[in-house]
Amino acid sequence: MSNYDVIIIGGGPAGLTASIYARRRELKVLVIAKAVGGQAALAHEVQNWPGTESTTGLELTQRMKVQAEKWGVEFVSDEVQSVTENSGVFIVKTAQTEYQAAAVILAFGLTPRDLGVPQEKELTGRGVSYCATCDGPLFKNKTVAVIGGGNSASEAAEYLSRLVRQVYLLSDSCNAAADAALVEEVKALKNVQVICGLKVTAVVGSDKVAGLKYNDLQTNEEKELAVDGIFVEIGFSPRTDWIKDTVKLNERKEIITDKVGATSQPGIFAAGDCTDVGFKQMTIAAGEGAKAALSAYKYLAAKKGKVATPDWGVKK
């Protein structure tokens, strides 16, 4: 089993910054992430990264990876399934293999929220989509529904209206969370119909999406709408269910951290958007990553210090 001082789970700005800081303290560091960049890599334009007037999220995070590799950080493109503690050592498991680490940094960010209704999972990629800019062009001349009451849903509806035949914008809140001007703009579009005061209850279709079912909250009637695509735009949440028995989460399922990135479990640190940090921003995530790495370093030094103390004089 491969052995590391620190294993970092997640390859966005928090995880990559943590890896650079940890490696510069001469720790043996592994980053496990499906791909480098995380949500940040999907940002078309980044204009608030200090020292860089304008760049893309992909470019910026690729540069972070190159920098980390230069320092000797190792990378594995995989998905972690569990982290367990065994007498002071952490076992980090993926579907294929397992790794051992003296400390772990959780920095896996946020994942698009799902509706949690029947048939949604089965038809993801078969008409259910969480990325309007990715999959919108594949629905040319079709009928689609956008679900969500915030700006991202209204923006997706506007974008899709230019590609597809008909868009339904569905929400429970009547787009209360979106900018009023944006909502008015969307409502004025000929091929967009806004339907609100409803709750989507199921996705309909066998091998691909044929429609959706919703509950009209005013009349409590169950209704069905025929659509070819369903774009879910209801925000993001951290996917923390797999780690909930190991570290404490808040009511939003975010990992609770202290001021230096420590979690409720000694030896496990966390940084960035998957934590209860006040703002989900790239620069903040990077700073939090640095903090978590330095805390992990301190933790390991103290741990080693206790054991190695008697030999120090001899080695010198």
Add this chain to the structure above:
Amino acid sequence: MSEMTFTDANFEAEALKSDQVVLVDFFATWCGPCKMQGPIIEELAKEIGAKAKVGAMDVDANPETAGKYNIMSVPTLIIFKGGEIKSTMMGLQGKEQLKAEIEKYV
């Protein structure tokens, strides 16, 4: 083996009639997660060697094949063997995950 570029023109010969297990990354040039998947496919193609044929297809430039397999989301990754679909994966996939999936069919 280096990464293969699949097209409508070569798909039958290079993918369906291939003796090897074939992994196709159906992508679009406009899609962010596809840009993250790209380098993973490139590395995978190199690492897997002669065991499998690994490559990508631009769905916009190759509507015939993308339409035939009803690609409704990008990236979609499909493993073919003997002209048949063995496995379909939706969304960004890690290199080790893809390797393990290919291993099932070689």
